[in-house]
Amino acid sequence: MDEHLDGAGFETRAIHAGYRPDPTTGAVIPPIYATSTYAQDGVGGLRGGYEYSRSANPTRTALESTLAALEGAAHGFAFASGLAAEDTLIRALCKPGDHVVLPNDAYGGTFRLFDKVATVWGIEHSPAPVTDVDAVRAAIRPGATRMVWVETPTNPLLSIGDIEALAAVAHDAGALLVVDNTFASSYLQQPLALGADVVVHSTTKYAGGHSDVVGGALVVDDDALAERIGFHQNSIGGVAGPFDSWLVLRGLKTLALRMERHSDNAEKVADFLARHPAVSQVIYPGLPDHPGHALASRQMRRYGGMVSFRVKGGEEQALAICAATSVFTLGESLGGVESLIEHPGRMTHASVAGTDLEVPADLIRLSVGIETSEDQIADLERALG
Numbered sequence: 001m002d003e004h005l006d007g008a009g010f011e012t013r014a015i016h017a018g019y020r021p022d023p024t025t026g027a028v029i030p031p032i033y034a035t036s037t038y039a040q041d042g043v044g045g046l047r048g049g050y051e052y053s054r055s056a057n058p059t060r061t062a063l064e065s066t067l068a069a070l071e072g073a074a075h076g077f078a079f080a081s082g083l084a085a086e087d088t089l090i091r092a093l094c095k096p097g098d099h100v101v102l103p104n105d106a107y108g109g110t111f112r113l114f115d116k117v118a119t120v121w122g123i124e125h126s127p128a129p130v131t132d133v134d135a136v137r138a139a140i141r142p143g144a145t146r147m148v149w150v151e152t153p154t155n156p157l158l159s160i161g162d163i164e165a166l167a168a169v170a171h172d173a174g175a176l177l178v179v180d181n182t183f184a185s186s187y188l189q190q191p192l193a194l195g196a197d198v199v200v201h202s203t204t205k206y207a208g209g210h211s212d213v214v215g216g217a218l219v220v221d222d223d224a225l226a227e228r229i230g231f232h233q234n235s236i237g238g239v240a241g242p243f244d245s246w247l248v249l250r251g252l253k254t255l256a257l258r259m260e261r262h263s264d265n266a267e268k269v270a271d272f273l274a275r276h277p278a279v280s281q282v283i284y285p286g287l288p289d290h291p292g293h294a295l296a297s298r299q300m301r302r303y304g305g306m307v308s309f310r311v312k313g314g315e316e317q318a319l320a321i322c323a324a325t326s327v328f329t330l331g332e333s334l335g336g337v338e339s340l341i342e343h344p345g346r347m348t349h350a351s352v353a354g355t356d357l358e359v360p361a362d363l364i365r366l367s368v369g370i371e372t373s374e375d376q377i378a379d380l381e382r383a384l385g
């Protein structure tokens, strides 16, 4: 991390890490270095350590330093998507015959990557609920399990896993704890400080925050681990381009402000839904009746912007509600300033239909944006009828 930021708060790091005003122009924001190669002063005479933009690019470097600084870590890596980051991590850490414990309600794309891609290369996986430390311990195959993979909160059921306890279980077995921190964001949750070894982000979501870029990140503190990941990032090449890096970097500067407002608005939406007669269950870690509420209160700064709920009337009613909102746009993804509504069973989680990861048909997932809260609630009230 930049020395001038030692001890600085999250918001200060978000704005000042990774880049200082350009010495020649004074530009306070890193330019989009749209260049593939760099002139050398004699063979091997690199000016800023830059040689070729797959290996490193100054705009991406600024983003990678900021990602690291925000997780209190030494090393950040930016990728073309969250799944590109995950794929690189799998190849950096696993070989044929190795095994990974996955959340039993993992992000659909993560599950597909393990189930349909990694399996072909001999990397095995088995599911365990992140809420149950004993079940995770039981799913570990001694000598073979390389990673215990955790999402918390999970998607779309917003279950909470105890990062500290899961890190101990993974480490006892000689495995690494990987935490997908996409739903919480670095602002709400700091997995490395709780004992995790690797943090994964889809920066497409809260990190970017404006639904205008697809990206991913890996953040680690350990130097040897960073070297392996860096080698694989360059060897595989799924890197974030300079413009995408610039967009995510711009998003990160307001992450703290946005997460505060996402959390404010989601708490109000969850309260409203919990009192609505057409709603059978509200799933939000900020509600006292959520099974992970106490744990979330300990390991998260606030409860975030994602709210899931189930409706009376089954799938048909859920689909009708998804089609009836207007402040909430019907669409996949999450974490942008605008509110989104979706039906996981038919949309984001369609690929897990018929498996253990199938989600209830009457489930609706909201990504509560930062619009005026009253407008969000009025929109839901109209749609619920």
Ligand SMILES: *Cc1c(COP(=O)(O)O)cnc(C)c1O
Residues within 6 Å of the ligand: 081, 082, 083, 084, 107, 109, 110, 151, 155, 180, 182, 183, 201, 202, 203, 204, 205, 214, 215, 216
């Ligand atoms: C979106 C998402 C991913 C995948 O990221 P992409 O940027 O879409 O490749 C991984 N994990 C979680 C929790 C996500 O929400």
